[in-house]
Amino acid sequence: MTHELGELIEKCASAAVLARPGDLAALAQLHTDLQSVGAQTKDQPAASITAGHAATLVENLVLGDVDDVDAALRDIGSQVNALQTILRSTAPAAAPKSPAAAPAPQSEEHAAPGQIEPERQIVESDAPLAMEFVGEANAHLDTAEASLLKLEDDPTDLNEVNALFRAFHTIKGVAGFLELKQIGALAHSTETLLDLARKEKVKLSGSRLDVVLEARDMMKQMVGAVETAAAAQAAPKQVSGLTQLLARLEKAAQPGDAQDEAAPARATADAAEHDEAAANITSGPAATAQPGVAQEANVKVSTGRLDTLINTVGELVIAQAMVAQDLGMIASDQRLSRNLSHLGKITRSLQDLSMSMRMVPIAGVFQKMARLVRDVSRKIGKEVEFVQIGGETELDRNVVEAISDPLVHMVRNAIDHGLEGPEDRLKSGKTRAGKLTLKASHHSGNVVIEITDDGRGLPKEKIVKKAIAAGIVKEDQVLTDQEIFQLIFHAGLSTAEKLTDISGRGVGMDVVKKNVEALRGRIEIASTPGHGSIFTVRLPLTLAVIDGLIVKVGAQRYIVPITSIEQSIRPTAEQISTALGRGEMCMIREKVLPIIRLHRLFNVEPTNTDPTQAIIVIVQDGPNRRCLMVDELIGQQQVVIKSVGKEIGNLPGIAGCAILGDGNVSLILDIAGIIESVSE
Amino acid sequence: MSEAVTIGKTTSAARGGKYLTFALGPEEYGLEILKVREIIGYMDITAVPRTPSHVRGVINLRGQVISVTDLRRRFGMPGIEKTEQTCIIVVEITSEGRRMSMGIVVDRVSEVLNIPSNAIEDAPSFGTQLATDFICGMGKIGSNVKILLDIDKVLTAEQVTAVAA
Numbered sequence: 076m077t078h079e080l081g082e083l084i085e086k087c088a089s090a091a092v093l094a095r096p097g098d099l100a101a102l103a104q105l106h107t108d109l110q111s112v113g114a115q116t117k118d119q120p121a122a123s124i125t126a127g128h129a130a131t132l133v134e135n136l137v138l139g140d141v142d143d144v145d146a147a148l149r150d151i152g153s154q155v156n157a158l159q160t161i162l163r164s165t166a167p168a169a170a171p172k173s174p175a176a177a178p179a180p181q182s183e184e185h186a187a188p189g190q191i192e193p194e195r196q197i198v199e200s201d202a203p204l205a206m207e208f209v210g211e212a213n214a215h216l217d218t219a220e221a222s223l224l225k226l227e228d229d230p231t232d233l234n235e236v237n238a239l240f241r242a243f244h245t246i247k248g249v250a251g252f253l254e255l256k257q258i259g260a261l262a263h264s265t266e267t268l269l270d271l272a273r274k275e276k277v278k279l280s281g282s283r284l285d286v287v288l289e290a291r292d293m294m295k296q297m298v299g300a301v302e303t304a305a306a307a308q309a310a311p312k313q314v315s316g317l318t319q320l321l322a323r324l325e326k327a328a329q330p331g332d333a334q335d336e337a338a339p340a341r342a343t344a345d346a347a348e349h350d351e352a353a354a355n356i357t358s359g360p361a362a363t364a365q366p367g368v369a370q371e372a373n374v375k376v377s378t379g380r381l382d383t384l385i386n387t388v389g390e391l392v393i394a395q396a397m398v399a400q401d402l403g404m405i406a407s408d409q410r411l412s413r414n415l416s417h418l419g420k421i422t423r424s425l426q427d428l429s430m431s432m433r434m435v436p437i438a439g440v441f442q443k444m445a446r447l448v449r450d451v452s453r454k455i456g457k458e459v460e461f462v463q464i465g466g467e468t469e470l471d472r473n474v475v476e477a478i479s480d481p482l483v484h485m486v487r488n489a490i491d492h493g494l495e496g497p498e499d500r501l502k503s504g505k506t507r508a509g510k511l512t513l514k515a516s517h518h519s520g521n522v523v524i525e526i527t528d529d530g531r532g533l534p535k536e537k538i539v540k541k542a543i544a545a546g547i548v549k550e551d552q553v554l555t556d557q558e559i560f561q562l563i564f565h566a567g568l569s570t571a572e573k574l575t576d577i578s579g580r581g582v583g584m585d586v587v588k589k590n591v592e593a594l595r596g597r598i599e600i601a602s603t604p605g606h607g608s609i610f611t612v613r614l615p616l617t618l619a620v621i622d623g624l625i626v627k628v629g630a631q632r633y634i635v636p637i638t639s640i641e642q643s644i645r646p647t648a649e650q651i652s653t654a655l656g657r658g659e660m661c662m663i664r665e666k667v668l669p670i671i672r673l674h675r676l677f678n679v680e681p682t683n684t685d686p687t688q689a690i691i692v693i694v695q696d697g698p699n700r701r702c703l704m705v706d707e708l709i710g711q712q713q714v715v716i717k718s719v720g721k722e723i724g725n726l727p728g729i730a731g732c733a734i735l736g737d738g739n740v741s742l743i744l745d746i747a748g749i750i751e752s753v754s755e
Numbered sequence: 756m757s758e759a760v761t762i763g764k765t766t767s768a769a770r771g772g773k774y775l776t777f778a779l780g781p782e783e784y785g786l787e788i789l790k791v792r793e794i795i796g797y798m799d800i801t802a803v804p805r806t807p808s809h810v811r812g813v814i815n816l817r818g819q820v821i822s823v824t825d826l827r828r829r830f831g832m833p834g835i836e837k838t839e840q841t842c843i844i845v846v847e848i849t850s851e852g853r854r855m856s857m858g859i860v861v862d863r864v865s866e867v868l869n870i871p872s873n874a875i876e877d878a879p880s881f882g883t884q885l886a887t888d889f890i891c892g893m894g895k896i897g898s899n900v901k902i903l904l905d906i907d908k909v910l911t912a913e914q915v916t917a918v919a920a
Contacts (some may be wrong), residue, residue, distance in 0.1 A: 390818035677804035
């Protein structure tokens with residue numbers, strides 16, 4: 076089998092898989108190719124006849140001479156497969172491959188990059204398809220990014236090259252179907268380059284890897300544009316630089332490039348492996364699963380439905396508890412109580428299950444960071460060894476989305492400020508490349524994310540000096556290490572000596588802290604000079620559930636988030652004092668804190684008006700501490716947060732509401748809002 | 756009254772249909788049946804501070820938290836103690852393009868009536884004493900008059916009782 080013939084068969088095989096009944100141009104091309112295969116295999120009757128047969132099938136399909144087009148397409152596919160098998164069995168083993176023999180992929184449909192039409196408007200009937208495409212394409216592009224980053228470490232990993240190829244191949248297929256010409260063209264050019272890499276004709280490293288990465292990024296933009304356009308039923312926005320990128324992709328696909336001279340040792344890979352890779356592709360989209368990795372089947376469900384499910388299960392739990400309570404009072408039948416406890420177990424496991432459905436692994440965010448590390452470290456000329464641990468750690472998808480931005484800031488800072496340049500590192504006896512570790516784990520009901528670098532550590536003196544200059548701390552103030560580290564979260568304090576466009580503008584860390592706190596999480600810092608720093612972010616598993624202390628004021632019950640509570644006491648008369656006859660205060664451990672009477676604030680009839688008969692809950696919001704006066708503490712409970720209802724709107728001092736075990740609604744207090752509204 | 760009839764004549768044809776009727780004191784009101792999601796017995800309502808006085812608070816409707824409006828307070832009528840017959844009608848309304856459920860507390864639910872459009876008159880004008888925007892008509896059943904409410908407007912409009920000019 077000559078090399079050209081092999082190429083031709085490969086082309087036919089992928090065309091047969093991608094063929095759509097309506098795509099006459101592609102079918103015609105396939106027909107021509109099959110005929111020329113037939114002509115070139117005159118000396119092998121079996122192959123020649125099969126090719127001729129396949130060509131006839133295609134012809135019938137083009138002429139509309141078949142009843143069942145899907146069956147016809149399948150027939151064509153199997154004929155082409157048979158053709159491949161025949162030719163392979165007669166081919167001389169391990170045909171020598173010469174890179175120079177590979178024709179530049181110019182004969183194909185997207186050959187002239189300058190002439191791609193802009194994308195057309197996405198009409199209403201196509202919008203759902205387009206949205207599905209967007210979801211799929213984004214998933215593929217994420218896989219592609221992961222593969223690219225892995226290839227950067229090991230350019231010879233053919234599995235990753237194949238995964239990459241499949242990603243672009245699938246996108247190309249669907250884009251063609253949706254007539255997204257530009258995406259199709261980009262996917263095609265990338266695929267061509269990857270195909271060569273897959274066949275080990277070019278080595279996917281260095282600038283080639285960069286250009287593929289660029290193609291991935293542009294594709295991501297284009298897919299984003301399709302998403303916007305599908306929603307608005309408009310034409311997708313143009314992405315600039317496509318033609319140039321296509322040209323560069325094509326250039327990268329030229330074998331014999333200077334950087335390619337060191338031919339990979341595996342260029343003479345055995346034919347079996349090669350065939351296996353080809354078989355993976357020719358069997359079409361069904362074979363997108365990684366060989367050897369069992370993938371679970373997934374079903375897409377809208378988040379709205381999921382939320383309804385979780386709500387309904389929550390109700391079931393409450394109803395079950397109520398029934399159990401009622402029956403427990405009237406009957407003491409053994410069988411009944413056994414069955415009830417069985418029901419209870421099932422309900423709880425159903426609840427756990429429904430909550431877990433919203434959980435997603437953090438790996439997606441970690442991958443984003445891997446890319447960021449790569450880009451940032453290149454930009455500022457530092458070498459970074461990036462280690463990810465615990466990517467499988469799961470947390471609520473809302474949290475995952477919200478944590479991405481703060482992590483970006485912290486990772487950037489770690490590379491820019493934390494790690495030293497290669498020379499400095501060598502001077503201080505460290506390895507050339509700095510080590511940055513991102514680690515996620517579950518810890519006592521929280522998710523803990525650690526960002527560890529082995530850089531120079533936080534410069535304490537410098538931070539204090541800056542803080543004094545900025546008037547944040549007084550000159551004679553004595554600060555603990557923790558207090559000093561927390562200063563970097565102060566707005567307007569940046570320790571970078573030179574301003575770069577990567578970090579060091581002094582915005583960022585305060586935003587990071589705010590974002591993390593909005594997720595009801597917190598950040599801790601540990602740092603040793605010369606040995607690096609550890610930033611630890613602790614987050615709740617989910618935004619949907621909080622631990623709350625249930626308090627009672629008169630007949631009303633309120634929930635105070637545990638994270639806002641410092642302690643609860645019943646004050647003695649000595650602790651209470653007033654100012655100007657009105658402002659009440661309570662002395663707590665040598666500190667005088669104002670008292671907020673919740674009953675006055677919310678206008679409810681209290682049981683106690685005397686603070687010494689009531690309970691004081693000491694609450695805090697950042698540096699602000701107040702005494703919240705309530706009648707009674709009922710207990711601590713985990714509650715599911717619900718909105719109070721849009722028609723009531725955002726109320727100061729109320730963060731939401733929750734349904735308690737008895738089915739009644741109770742309001743969740745927003746301590747920051749209460750402190751603010753009282754200060755006004 | 757004749758004046759009001761002529762103003763709204765164009766819409767009166769579309770108003771016939773089934774209405775759920777309920778009482779507030781001696782007055783009978785009607786709600787378009789398609790707006791009614793369900794009727795539930797009176798239950799404890801969690802008060803929400805800093806809301807208008809007619810908003811009684813929120814309740815748990817099978818896992819969904821909905822707000823409850825006291826229709827008596829909404830219309831500026833004197834409140835009464837709750838009775839065995841006091842109930843909450845859950846209605847589905849549209850506000851700013853979004854559908855949502857809300858509860859209204861009424862004294863007593865009566866029946867579902869089919870009121871033909873020829874039995875519906877426009878709301879009479881009460882001058883500046885009382886705004887009638889939220890009344891979509893007066894249904895005449897025998898000698899009784901049912902005040903047919905535009906519940907979307909009742910629950911979303913800022914103020915029902917007009918300030919005397």
